[in-house]
Amino acid sequence: MTTPNGDRSDRSPWNWLLVVPIVLPLLPFLFNSDEPRLFGFPMFYWLQLAFIAVGVTCTTIVYQMTKRGR
Amino acid sequence: MEQHLTEIIVFTVLFLVVSGMGFVAARWRRPQDLASLDEWGLGGRSFGSWITWFLVGGDLYTAYTFVAVPALLWSAGAMGFFAVPYTIVIYPMVFLVLIRLWSVSHIHGFVTPADFVRARFGSPTLALLVAITGIVATMPYIALQLVGIEAVLKSMGVTGHLPIIIAFAILAAYTYQSGLRAPALIAFVKDTLIYIVILVAIIVIPIKLGGWDLIFDKAQEKFAASPAPGDGILLNANNQLQYVTLAFGSALALFLYPHSITGVLASRNRDVIKRNMSALPAYSLLLGLIALLGYMAIAAGTTPIGKDNNTIVPRLFDQMFPDWFTGVAYAAVGIGALVPAAIMSIAAANLFTRNIYKEYINRDAGDADEARVSKLTSLLVKVGAVACILFLDTGFSIDLQLIGGVIILQTLPSVALGLYTRWFHRGGLIAGWIAGMSAGMLLLYNIGNPATGKLHFAGSAFPLEKLGLDTKMTIYAGILALAVNLVVAALGTVVARAMNAADGEDTTHPDHYFADEGDPRIKDLDFSPGAPKAH
Numbered sequence: 001m002t003t004p005n006g007d008r009s010d011r012s013p014w015n016w017l018l019v020v021p022i023v024l025p026l027l028p029f030l031f032n033s034d035e036p037r038l039f040g041f042p043m044f045y046w047l048q049l050a051f052i053a054v055g056v057t058c059t060t061i062v063y064q065m066t067k068r069g070r
Numbered sequence: 071m072e073q074h075l076t077e078i079i080v081f082t083v084l085f086l087v088v089s090g091m092g093f094v095a096a097r098w099r100r101p102q103d104l105a106s107l108d109e110w111g112l113g114g115r116s117f118g119s120w121i122t123w124f125l126v127g128g129d130l131y132t133a134y135t136f137v138a139v140p141a142l143l144w145s146a147g148a149m150g151f152f153a154v155p156y157t158i159v160i161y162p163m164v165f166l167v168l169i170r171l172w173s174v175s176h177i178h179g180f181v182t183p184a185d186f187v188r189a190r191f192g193s194p195t196l197a198l199l200v201a202i203t204g205i206v207a208t209m210p211y212i213a214l215q216l217v218g219i220e221a222v223l224k225s226m227g228v229t230g231h232l233p234i235i236i237a238f239a240i241l242a243a244y245t246y247q248s249g250l251r252a253p254a255l256i257a258f259v260k261d262t263l264i265y266i267v268i269l270v271a272i273i274v275i276p277i278k279l280g281g282w283d284l285i286f287d288k289a290q291e292k293f294a295a296s297p298a299p300g301d302g303i304l305l306n307a308n309n310q311l312q313y314v315t316l317a318f319g320s321a322l323a324l325f326l327y328p329h330s331i332t333g334v335l336a337s338r339n340r341d342v343i344k345r346n347m348s349a350l351p352a353y354s355l356l357l358g359l360i361a362l363l364g365y366m367a368i369a370a371g372t373t374p375i376g377k378d379n380n381t382i383v384p385r386l387f388d389q390m391f392p393d394w395f396t397g398v399a400y401a402a403v404g405i406g407a408l409v410p411a412a413i414m415s416i417a418a419a420n421l422f423t424r425n426i427y428k429e430y431i432n433r434d435a436g437d438a439d440e441a442r443v444s445k446l447t448s449l450l451v452k453v454g455a456v457a458c459i460l461f462l463d464t465g466f467s468i469d470l471q472l473i474g475g476v477i478i479l480q481t482l483p484s485v486a487l488g489l490y491t492r493w494f495h496r497g498g499l500i501a502g503w504i505a506g507m508s509a510g511m512l513l514l515y516n517i518g519n520p521a522t523g524k525l526h527f528a529g530s531a532f533p534l535e536k537l538g539l540d541t542k543m544t545i546y547a548g549i550l551a552l553a554v555n556l557v558v559a560a561l562g563t564v565v566a567r568a569m570n571a572a573d574g575e576d577t578t579h580p581d582h583y584f585a586d587e588g589d590p591r592i593k594d595l596d597f598s599p600g601a602p603k604a605h
Contacts (some may be wrong), residue, residue: 018162019076025155028310040282048154055158059348
């Protein structure tokens with residue numbers, strides 16, 4: 001979209017990366033298990049906590065790749 | 071009470087320091103004039119990444135969450151951990167949505183989600199419905215913050231309602247004076263305290279209890295011995311769908327709550343929002359760790375006061391920490407309740423002012439009138455919340471909060487989908503709202519809990535068997551109600567178009583959804599007296 005104000009659309013192929021942290025935590029068969037434990041945490045807990053890191057990574061990449069240079 | 075004296079002193083001192091900050095906040099990032107909603111209600115719309123992070127974090131992760139989520143793990147196990155996937159999926163989901171809302175709001179000077187709906191669909195009626203939904207959903211949420219404070223006070227042996235009334239009177243006074251600047255400034259203290267307390271808790275308590283392995287094993291033993299079918303440290307075949315739909319549905323609902331949107335609109339530009347979408351999950355990690363306090367309480371043999379499960383975490387702290395640090399922890403929860411309570415009351419007040427007062431009572435209200443009405447309404451909202459606690463059973467507030475989540479979801483088609491498409495007809499959206507609301511109420515009414523003998527509104531897990539399906543699975547009622555809403559809104563739109571029913575005018579333009587700070591169309595927010603009205 002070109003307007004005198006320098007508007008751009010928010011479209012970017014990088015946005016597809018956002019789908020990963022939306023879908024992963026909603027698939028219980030991935031994490032609904034006690035073994036293997038990590039530092040004493042059943043998989044159910046440590047893997048879901050690890051998904052937080054996935055979310056941060058994906059949103060950070062999308063932010064860095066789509067931010068408007070100013 | 072004497073045995074808790076140190077705790078009470080530490081708690082009171084921290085509470086008073088924070089209250090002082092609340093009053094001083096009016097002078098922080100000083101505007102020329104606080105007498106407009108942009109200044110009083112949105113802090114001048116100038117908050118950068120850090121302030122927004124503390125503000126929105128303090129807003130979304132409330133004291134009640136910090137008390138209730140571990141209590142849920144303590145009593146039901148894995149199901150309570152839904153708060154983690156919920157707060158993971160939320161940020162990538164709204165990443166692109168919120169920046170559109172930010173842009174269009176800053177071009178048109180919207181303060182509330184209902185403002186947007188009014189301009190987008192040209193329907194004051196639809197905007198009114200969205201506003202009322204927001205207010206009704208927010209009120210019990212504020213009341214629940216009081217429940218959080220109450221749990222802490224109870225654990226210090228302080229009973230009676232007077233302390234709560236005093237705490238809320240102070241909160242009301244500085245919110246009145248400083249507006250959104252007060253919770254923004256206090257959020258720094260609140261979050262710092264909470265991070266310290268939780269870091270100490272997750273290191274010290276497991277060491278004292280003999281390690282994480284043991285904590286999880288003890289929890290498993292407890293659930294294995296309990297007669298309830300749905301509990302355990304893992305999900306079972308029947309509650310997985312509930313777990314997923316509750317996490318997803320709660321995530322959809324979160325940024326429809328007016329107070330979340332207030333925090334977002336107060337940020338300076340689109341990049342602040344995007345950066346926060348990747349920084350806010352730090353709180354999710356915190357929440358995940360806090361949730362596990364519920365299992366630590368099991369391993370430590372902590373018992374609640376009476377039947378109030380919300381006292382589990384305060385009691386665990388009392389059991390594990392020296393008195394002075396317990397006091398700090400209690401203050402963290404108490405102050406943690408003030409930040410969201412302040413933002414929620416501001417958001418509810420803004421909805422009333424913009425979408426009810428200005429629309430239906432005084433169309434000529436200027437900026438100063440709006441700010442005045444909002445300030446008074448924010449007081450009323452808090453009185454209402456205190457009244458909820460004083461006169462209604464606490465359980466009733468929790469029911470209302472449960473209903474709140476389901477009803478706020480019914481604004482999704484007009485607010486969230488509305489940001490992307492103008493396809494829906496206003497008549498269809500109104501019909502969808504009515505259908506979704508009715509369906510939601512009906513579903514919640516039919517959820518009982520045989521274990522407690524409660525027949526109605528006993529939770530949000532709707533058994534699919536009641537729809538005639540041959541299964542023991544349950545699903546989050548909000549998702550079903552939203553589905554009904556969407557189907558009716560779509561059908562209603564097709565019918566309205568076929569009948570050539572008059573549709574409202576859309577005063578937004580596609581490129582309004584991409585504007586950023588520095589764009590000449592973004593309103594200059596110099597709202598000094600006599601400045602031309604910006605909208």
